[in-house]
Amino acid sequence: MEFRASPISPTPAIARILAGAMACMLAIGAAWAKPSDVTDPEAPRSLPADGPVDVRWTDPAQFTEILRSGNRREARRGDWVHDLAEYLRKRASDRLPDGQRLDVTITDIKRAGNYEPGRGIGADSIRFMRDVYPPRITLDFKLVGADGSVIAQGTRELSDIAYLQRGSPLNDSDQLRYEKRLIDDWLRKEFREPAA
Template identity: 45%
Template sequence: MPAMPSRWALLLATAMLAACATPRPTGAPPGAVSVSWSDPARFSDTRENHRDTPAAREAWLSALARHLAEKAAAVLPRDEKLEVRITDVQRAGGFEPWRGPQASDLRVVRDVYPPRIDLDFQRLAADGRVLQAGSRQLRDATFLMRPPRYSGDPLRFEKALLDDWVAREFGASH
């Protein structure tokens, strides 16, 4: 006879199903935000981290782009579009090869290595008119003093930096 699922397993399954059924926030539809980037081989992070393969860079850049698109789409009015081009990234942490041969492969996260993202953007009306445009240099020197939003995520500091920009630029809350 099969074992009966525990009460906690049933609660977890119910919560997961409810999360899947939760409607999308009222904001811009998917696709209203496009995120691209310039040559990642020229990014600050790449110049300091020779260990990342092009595929690894593509993976973390794609993850940041997806995150930014989701956050911005959730707060933009439905009839607006946002185009973002990431021009430079320096991920939080740095490499300290002077600590020994194995240390040259480890990203050490300390306050002297804050996350930095540079980007250009255009916010467009439905008729294509430019509502807002500019270049931004995103920095957070206090990134280690803030409560974590994406605990365990290797891009947690960069995602929080993007969240803060979306909130400042477009008036969204976290």
């Protein structure tokens, strides 16, 4: 008696599911293979419209973080501008009374710390935190009331020269903790009390 293994062919539904799974794995692999670059000209320059706070930013390639970095390749890595914009929108939304709108344009960012080339093998990708490298964010904003009138507007230059003396923010594993604290400080000062 002879046994033969017959090939098993998947049903059309299973074949579609497998093809979809393979496409997803290829897309994820491509995303992992290419680290994001904050200066990518194809990257968006604003958050999608959602809620009372609109956040956009100018070209990150012109930000101080990139122009004056000790390691521009590392400074461009990631999507930290988008992450800060998302954080700003979420925190500002919590403070606005119903009907008010806030439009913010981030025009410059210098993250806390800096890369110091020449410190040894592999050290050029380490961000050193020193007093001489405080975080700074420059932004333009306009606060509009429910009736359409402009309540406040202007340019703000946020900076924290004592960022290392203030102690570490609560989430000290967040690479943007000092910049997020700048945003929180500005919102507390500019908008005083959170919306009820």
